[in-house]
Amino acid sequence: MLQRLKALFGKASAKPTSPALDPEAIPKHIAIIMDGNGRWAKNRGLPRMAGHHSGMKTVKRITMAADRLGVKYLTLYAFSTENWKRPKAEVEFLMKLPQEFLSIELKELIENNVQVRMMGHKGDLPDHTLKAVEEAIAQTANNDGLVLNFALNYGSRKEMIEAVRDIGQAVSEGKLSPADIDESTMEAHLLSAGIPDPDLLIRTSGELRLSNFMLWQLAYSEMWFTDVYWPEFTEEHFYEAVREYQRRGRRYGGL
Numbered sequence: 001m002l003q004r005l006k007a008l009f010g011k012a013s014a015k016p017t018s019p020a021l022d023p024e025a026i027p028k029h030i031a032i033i034m035d036g037n038g039r040w041a042k043n044r045g046l047p048r049m050a051g052h053h054s055g056m057k058t059v060k061r062i063t064m065a066a067d068r069l070g071v072k073y074l075t076l077y078a079f080s081t082e083n084w085k086r087p088k089a090e091v092e093f094l095m096k097l098p099q100e101f102l103s104i105e106l107k108e109l110i111e112n113n114v115q116v117r118m119m120g121h122k123g124d125l126p127d128h129t130l131k132a133v134e135e136a137i138a139q140t141a142n143n144d145g146l147v148l149n150f151a152l153n154y155g156s157r158k159e160m161i162e163a164v165r166d167i168g169q170a171v172s173e174g175k176l177s178p179a180d181i182d183e184s185t186m187e188a189h190l191l192s193a194g195i196p197d198p199d200l201l202i203r204t205s206g207e208l209r210l211s212n213f214m215l216w217q218l219a220y221s222e223m224w225f226t227d228v229y230w231p232e233f234t235e236e237h238f239y240e241a242v243r244e245y246q247r248r249g250r251r252y253g254g255l
């Protein structure tokens, strides 16, 4: 019967939009450490690049799922300041993915009112990578739906050092008094300025570490880890993370 209904009404087979989650308690900002592309590929006897390529499809899948859920900010850790240590061929491949992803998906992102942003150190990125990302940022700047924030060449320690340097500069120029430095000063100088702290952090692939990701911003985030490799991370896994998030009691040090 269900099959027949699905056949009759194409839409019935569309992905679920309200998967038994409390719509009043959807995390406003979800950050994801997308990990396990290489191991996923290795397990299949494929080159690591095939894993990264497949992971790109997951980016699309989870972006759309986050959008449907009503998440406001989705930050995806795509390349860390430490990932330059990888073999040149892999780095070059990874630096081509933003272009490829955006050339395929930007149209649909725009149709869905998604705003693309980037959080990372732009200076070291190849021109072609930066150009593709900046074009997407410009084309989606006026969209006010989901903010899709790519952490690209992002490193939390570098981010904090640069913030401290900028603050120090303002102090030395007499524009800021050291006594006036508070959390909001720091936040305004981080690459995430203007974006609220993540409510939920997800890391795939079974690794239980932060790998230099948003060390300041994750101070009070809920964390959810799964052994699933990023290429096989589905909407259901994503909903499960949100479901678990909704079961947690956030106390921020209070009672």
Ligand code: IPE
Residues within 6 Å of the ligand: 034, 035, 036, 037, 038, 039, 040, 078, 079, 080, 083, 094, 205
């Ligand atoms: C995550 O997958 C993608 C990036 C870090 C760019 P990995 O490439 O780290 O995959 P594993 O951890 O080697 O399996």
Ligand code: IPE
Residues within 6 Å of the ligand: 033, 034, 035, 036, 077, 078, 079, 080, 083, 207, 209, 211
């Ligand atoms: C973290 O994954 C970086 C990204 C997902 C982009 P890594 O695979 O680089 O982290 P480590 O090396 O296992 O800590």
Ligand code: MG
Residues within 6 Å of the ligand: 035, 036, 037
């Ligand atoms: Mg990894």
